[in-house]
Amino acid sequence: MLTLFGYALKNLGRQKLRTFLSALGVMLGVWLVVVFSAVSGGILNTVSGMLSQFGEDFHCYKAGVADQFLSSVEESRTRKRLRALPGVRETASVLTWFTRIPPTDFVVLIGLRPGEFALESLLSGGRGGFSGPEADEAIVGEEIARRLKLDVGGKITLEGVEFRVTGTFATGSPLFDNAVVLPLERMQAVFRGGGDIANYIAVKVARGRDAREVARSVEKAMPDLSTVASLEELPKVDQGLRKMRMWSLVITVTATVIGWLFVMLAMVMSVFERTREVGILRAVGWTQRNIVLLVLLEAVFLALLGVAAGIPTGLLGVEVISRITDLSIYIAPSFGGAIYLKAFLVALLAAATGGIYPAWRAARLRPVEAIRHE
Amino acid sequence: MSDGGLSIRAEGLTKAYEDGRIRALRGLSIEIEAGEFAAIMGPSGCGKSTLLHILGGLDRPDEGRLLLGGRELADRELAAYRSGRVGFIFQLHNLIPVLNALENVQVPMLGVGGPPREERRSRAEGLLEAVGLSARLRARPPELSGGERQRVAVARALANDPDLVLADEPTGSLDQESGARILDLLGRLQRELGTTLVLVTHDERVAARAGRVLRMLDGRILPEPAAGG
Numbered sequence: 001m002l003t004l005f006g007y008a009l010k011n012l013g014r015q016k017l018r019t020f021l022s023a024l025g026v027m028l029g030v031w032l033v034v035v036f037s038a039v040s041g042g043i044l045n046t047v048s049g050m051l052s053q054f055g056e057d058f059h060c061y062k063a064g065v066a067d068q069f070l071s072s073v074e075e076s077r078t079r080k081r082l083r084a085l086p087g088v089r090e091t092a093s094v095l096t097w098f099t100r101i102p103p104t105d106f107v108v109l110i111g112l113r114p115g116e117f118a119l120e121s122l123l124s125g126g127r128g129g130f131s132g133p134e135a136d137e138a139i140v141g142e143e144i145a146r147r148l149k150l151d152v153g154g155k156i157t158l159e160g161v162e163f164r165v166t167g168t169f170a171t172g173s174p175l176f177d178n179a180v181v182l183p184l185e186r187m188q189a190v191f192r193g194g195g196d197i198a199n200y201i202a203v204k205v206a207r208g209r210d211a212r213e214v215a216r217s218v219e220k221a222m223p224d225l226s227t228v229a230s231l232e233e234l235p236k237v238d239q240g241l242r243k244m245r246m247w248s249l250v251i252t253v254t255a256t257v258i259g260w261l262f263v264m265l266a267m268v269m270s271v272f273e274r275t276r277e278v279g280i281l282r283a284v285g286w287t288q289r290n291i292v293l294l295v296l297l298e299a300v301f302l303a304l305l306g307v308a309a310g311i312p313t314g315l316l317g318v319e320v321i322s323r324i325t326d327l328s329i330y331i332a333p334s335f336g337g338a339i340y341l342k343a344f345l346v347a348l349l350a351a352a353t354g355g356i357y358p359a360w361r362a363a364r365l366r367p368v369e370a371i372r373h374e
Numbered sequence: 375m376s377d378g379g380l381s382i383r384a385e386g387l388t389k390a391y392e393d394g395r396i397r398a399l400r401g402l403s404i405e406i407e408a409g410e411f412a413a414i415m416g417p418s419g420c421g422k423s424t425l426l427h428i429l430g431g432l433d434r435p436d437e438g439r440l441l442l443g444g445r446e447l448a449d450r451e452l453a454a455y456r457s458g459r460v461g462f463i464f465q466l467h468n469l470i471p472v473l474n475a476l477e478n479v480q481v482p483m484l485g486v487g488g489p490p491r492e493e494r495r496s497r498a499e500g501l502l503e504a505v506g507l508s509a510r511l512r513a514r515p516p517e518l519s520g521g522e523r524q525r526v527a528v529a530r531a532l533a534n535d536p537d538l539v540l541a542d543e544p545t546g547s548l549d550q551e552s553g554a555r556i557l558d559l560l561g562r563l564q565r566e567l568g569t570t571l572v573l574v575t576h577d578e579r580v581a582a583r584a585g586r587v588l589r590m591l592d593g594r595i596l597p598e599p600a601a602g603g
Contacts, residue, residue, distance in 0.1 A: 001495055002477040004484055010472040280468045281481065283432055285457025285534060290485035367456075368433040371464075 004290075008297035011270065018266055019302065025262025026306020026350055027313065029255030030343045034314025035321065036251045037342055040244050041334030047241065048231050049173045054092065054118040056202035057211035058229035060218060061237040068199070068228075068238040069096055075198040078225070082201060085221055087214035089206040092118035093184055093198035097191045099158055105326055107144060108179040109158065111187030111198070118202055122181060128152055128167020133185045139167035141177035143329070156180065161190050178329050203227075252346060259306060259350025263299050267358035271295060278362050279370025288363035295362050299355025303347040311343055379409035379570030380443045380459060380537035382429060387438035388593075389424050398424040399435065400593035406586075408443075408537075409568040411561065413581035416590030422574045423542055425590070429572060430462055430540045431455045443537070457482065461531030463560075465543035467523040469515040475502060475526045476511040482533040501529035505559055521552025528559055539564070541573040545580060557583055 012019045051059065060082065061071040075093040082088050095111035112119040114130045123129060123139070130137050138158075140150050145168050150156060154165045163182065171177055188195055205214045215227035226236045234241050271278070278291060315335070322328040382404065389399040398421040406412050414422050427433040428440065431452040440446060447455055456462075469478045479498035483489050489497070502508055505525040515523055524544060531539055541560065545553030561583055564571040573584060581587045589596040 001491055002473065002480045002484060003491065007473070007477075007481075007484065014472055276468070277470060280464075280470070282453075283430065283456060283462045283464075284482040284530065285453065285460075286482075286485055287453045287457070293485070366433075368427045371427075371432070371468075 004294060004297060008294055008301055011274075011294075011298055012301055015270065015273075018269065019305070022262045022266035022302050023305035023309065026259040026303050026347050027310040029257075029259035029350060030307050030310025030347055031314045031317060032251055032255045032258075033343045033346050034311055034339055035317045036248065037339040038314070038318045038333040038335055039321070039327065039331070040248055041336060041339065042331035043244065044231065044241075045334055046173060046175050046331045047234065050175070051228065051230065051234075053171065053173065053176060054094075054121040054202055055204065056092070056118070057205045058203050058215045058227045059094075060201040060203060060222075060225045060227055061199070063224050063226040063237075065226075065237050066239050068234070069098075071199050071237055072197050073199070073201060073225070074196055075201065076196050078198075078201055078222075081222060082203060082218065085214075085218060087205050087209040087217065088203055089209075090117055090204040092116040092202045094118060094200055094202055095184055095187055095192070095198045097187065099191070101144075101148065101156070101158070104144075104147070104178075104329065108175060108330075109187060109191065110176075110179050110181045111184040111191075112181055113184040117204065119181070122169050122171070122176075123167065125171055126167055126169025130166060130183045133183050134189070135166075135183055136161065136163050136186060137166040137183065138163035139169060139181040140165055141179050141181075142168055142170040143174065143177040144180065147178075147329075158182075159191065174328060174332050175330050252342070256346050256350050256353075259303065259347055260354040263302050263351050263354025264357060266302060267295060267299050267355050268361070270298065271358045271362045274362075275365060275370050275373040278365050279367050279373065282365070282367035283371060291363040292359040295359035296352070296355045299351040299359070300348065303351030306350075307344055307347045310347070311340060314343070378537065378568045379407075381408040381441075382406040382538070382570070382572070383441040383444075384429075384435075385439045387425070387428065387435040387440065389421070389428065389433070389435050398593055399428075399438075401438070402590075402594050404588065404595050406570060406572060408570055409564070411564045411571045411583075411585045412573070413584035413587045414572065414574045414590060415576065415578075415581050415587060418576075420590045421593040422590055426540050426542050426572065426574055429538070430460050432462075458534055459537045461534065461536035461539045463524075463527050463531045463539065463541040463544045465546045467515070467520075467527040469523055469526055469530070471515050474512050474514045475507060475518065475522075475529075478515070478526055479529045479533055482530060498529070498533065501532055502526070504532075504563075505529045506555075519552070520548050521555060524548060524552070524556050525559065528556060528563075532563065536569065538570045538572070541571070543574055543576065545575070545577070553580070 061068060062073050065071045079091045082091050093113055097109040098106045099109055101107050114133055128139055138156055150165050152165055156163050156165060205211045211229055215229055218227050228234055228237060318333045384404045387399045387402040390397045416422050428435050476498050479501055480494045483494045502511055505528055507525055510522060545556050560571060563569060575581050
């Protein structure tokens, strides 16, 4: 039984190669969106998790830094001042460093002080601990332990210094589960040349106090610090998130433009080839609106073909990229429903914008001239 | 089916192309009664097809007055006029190659505001049966003979129950036998339904089937000979 949908589908079947190539263009756009969104979503999840990994309410960084990992605060003095502020219940120093343990490209080292809530929180999902604040001991995440075949009692050499593995932990976050935790003082000495420094101070607020309010009072009392309680506040100390969002926009626009270009070229050619047929349709009573609808439907079907191919290949692409780049070691790609919705909307936008000009062109054809077209 | 034909009254129609260099119609006047079968004859380039396109609402005259069913149509009414009151049959069937016979006949009924699916289908089946093609419903144009294609085109022209059927050399590309079948069919439909039928032809034998023959030359209708003359 003939319907407008059926007619549009049959029109796409006329030039199968062109339809395939056009759908391939849309698929490329959808692929880009799926891959980038899954990876960037995973990064966001990881960063978001970092902000509350130890059960803290907010972080205090050095004010004005461009990257959170470049922040450096004088820990003992800063913590003393923080503890004196109303609403601050507990503080913990956190020092991070990146090093290389072959065959991995890089490993995150985290310096935590025994007895502070950060280490206790981490070890609540693990076993073991440090014998002292300056011991050459390491507690390893379960993923890096598995990859490097490490267990309690084993040895790990970091930048020429040998550490004995005295514990393991599991958090569910790929970044932390691939990290190595060292005693804070030992890490300061080995990797930062000594000194009373931390990247940031993790803060827990007193029960019943509003964390944001306490964080605001910290910034007011200590203008050399920037507090971060959520992803939205991260740009205060890290421009990476802003850059990633900008890239997300660039990728989305690029994907839409690629899809738009392929759909438009395909539909312009298709309409040109069918000029006489459009004239016949007008002659048998089709309105301009019906012609526009037919061409747009064809464009939308092209887009749907692109979505149908782009989403599975995008998921496959994330898997392949994860494997060949060790991406999965540090982040877990996010495959939330929003990605599919975004991919669908990008394809739909490409179809609508790519189809509108050929549809308008077809509808504007004068029937009598279209019929005479050879 | 149609309640009856559509009357046509044209006065002083002119139509020129290419900035006036080609004058297809030069003050043409014509009057055709509702339900009449009129054949229009004339040499190539005398303006027959242009007249047919104007009568069918596919084109507008540059000057003159055209009354269809007693009233002048505005530009915005043309699509509805073509859809609801006119059926077109072209010299080359102009069927849509990717659609089968049944689907081709449904094309005029397709689109926003058309009849529902079941009605479209049963109507198309009835029309194809009326033109003797009930056994070829699923055949696509490349699988049909020239005569069969033209019969599908006739069925398509009747899909929206038109009051006026315009046929531009409908048998021009057919052999004599197929052409005769098409003309028999059109004549029968015109008689039984009272549809106005205007047919353009070069062929005297085809024109002889019409109730009235109008001859065109240089964009005008020649005066008809007096009755019995």
